[in-house]
Amino acid sequence: MNSISRVFKALADPTRRQILQELKRSEMAAGEIGARFEISGPSISRHLAILKSAELVSDRRSGNHILYRLEPHNLANAVGDFLSAICSTQVMQQRKIRSRRRT
Amino acid sequence: MNSISRVFKALADPTRRQILQELKRSEMAAGEIGARFEISGPSISRHLAILKSAELVSDRRSGNHILYRLEPHNLANAVGDFLSAICSTQVMQQRKIRSRRRT
DNA sequence: GACCTATTTAGCAAAATAGCTAAATATATA
DNA sequence: TATATATTTAGCTATTTTGCTAAATAGGTC
Numbered sequence: 001m002n003s004i005s006r007v008f009k010a011l012a013d014p015t016r017r018q019i020l021q022e023l024k025r026s027e028m029a030a031g032e033i034g035a036r037f038e039i040s041g042p043s044i045s046r047h048l049a050i051l052k053s054a055e056l057v058s059d060r061r062s063g064n065h066i067l068y069r070l071e072p073h074n075l076a077n078a079v080g081d082f083l084s085a086i087c088s089t090q091v092m093q094q095r096k097i098r099s100r101r102r103t
Numbered sequence: 104m105n106s107i108s109r110v111f112k113a114l115a116d117p118t119r120r121q122i123l124q125e126l127k128r129s130e131m132a133a134g135e136i137g138a139r140f141e142i143s144g145p146s147i148s149r150h151l152a153i154l155k156s157a158e159l160v161s162d163r164r165s166g167n168h169i170l171y172r173l174e175p176h177n178l179a180n181a182v183g184d185f186l187s188a189i190c191s192t193q194v195m196q197q198r199k200i201r202s203r204r205r206t
Numbered sequence: 207g208a209c210c211t212a213t214t215t216a217g218c219a220a221a222a223t224a225g226c227t228a229a230a231t232a233t234a235t236a
Numbered sequence: 237t238a239t240a241t242a243t244t245t246a247g248c249t250a251t252t253t254t255g256c257t258a259a260a261t262a263g264g265t266c
Contacts, residue, residue, distance in 0.1 A: 004120075005117055008111070008114050008115050008120070009115050009253095011111050011114070011115070012111050012112050012114070012115035013253085013254085014108055015254090017107075017111070017185070020189050021188070021189060024189055024191075029212080029213095030212075030213060030214090031211090031212060031213075034213095039254090039255070039256090040255070040256060040257080041212085041213070041214090042213085042214070042215080042216095042255085042256075042257080042258095043254070043255055043256075044213095045213060045214055045215085046214085046215095046254080046255090047254090048213095048214095049214085061262085061263085063212095063263070063264070064210095064211060064212055064213090064262085064263055064264060065211095065212065065213085065263095066212075066213065066214090070189070072189065072190040072191065072194045073194060073197075073198075075186070075189065075190060076186060076190045076194050076195060076198050077198065079182055079185075079186055080186065080198050080202075082114075082120070082182075083178070083179060083182055083183065084202065085124070086123050086124060086127055086173070086175065086178065087175040087178060087179045088127075088175065091175045091176055091179050092179060094176070095176075095179050095180065095183050096199070099183075099187065112223095115223095116223085116224080118224090132242080132243090133242075133243060133244090134241090134242060134243075137243095142224090142225070142226090143225075143226060143227080144242085144243070144244090145225090145226075145227080145228095145243085145244070145245080145246095146224070146225055146226075147243095148243060148244055148245085149224080149225090149244085149245095150224090151243095151244095152244085164232085164233085166233070166234070166242095167232085167233050167234055167240095167241060167242055167243090168233095168241095168242065168243085169242075169243065169244090
């Protein structure tokens with residue numbers, strides 16, 4: 001499976017999208033992430049593995065824990081590239097303008 | 104299923120992402136789209152229905168044909184909103200700058 | 207080394223997805 | 237109205253995905 005497919009497959013699951021949200025603020029241990037969801041530890045572990053294989057998160061061991069960190073550039077690049085490949089520059093410009101107005 | 108879930112589920116399939124690519128240039132009849140893929144007409148029809156329910160395409164009848172059209176604003180808004188919700192403004196800005204340089 | 211905690215891997219069941227063919231529907235035309 | 241074309245719907249099968257529990261692995265501590 002190629003890179004873009006891995007990214008969009010990873011983003012297709014709502015639990016995984018929410019994991020990315022949780023990681024937005026700071027890196028977190030697998031168990032800490034799991035504690036925020038109803039589903040079992042092993043299930044969270046597999047979601048994390050899928051996000052990692054899509055390179056949307058990275059991990060590092062810290063003592064007894066494994067810390068997961070969001071990789072926002074990879075997310076922004078993969079999704080952003082797809083978006084600009086399909087939506088015309090015009091549409092992308094309009095979006096930027098609208099979101100500036102919103103702010 | 105909510106709107107954002109429908110969008111990301113729709114984008115998870117490579118055939119559907121390619122259909123969006125094909126529709127980038129102009130609207131096309133279902134059969135014309137199907138002709139560009141190896142898979143059967145009914146399968147293409149279901150992919151189109153999924154894209155439509157995610158509001159990434161719209162359709163209209165024209166005589167004997169049903170023409171499908173890309174809805175780039177909906178795509179850009181759904182995916183763009185998600186991206187800005189997760190990636191910091193910094194990252195988004197860097198992306199814009201990089202893609203300007205590339206151009 | 208023995209034990210405790212954190213996490214992943216293995217193996218299984220249920221649900222969702224994507225493909226197919228055949229049949230149904232809708233429009234156009236003779 | 238009968239027929240032809242375009243597309244969708246129905247019904248089926250194979251594969252993938254997601255969840256679970258139990259077992260394995262890795263590191264920290266007594």
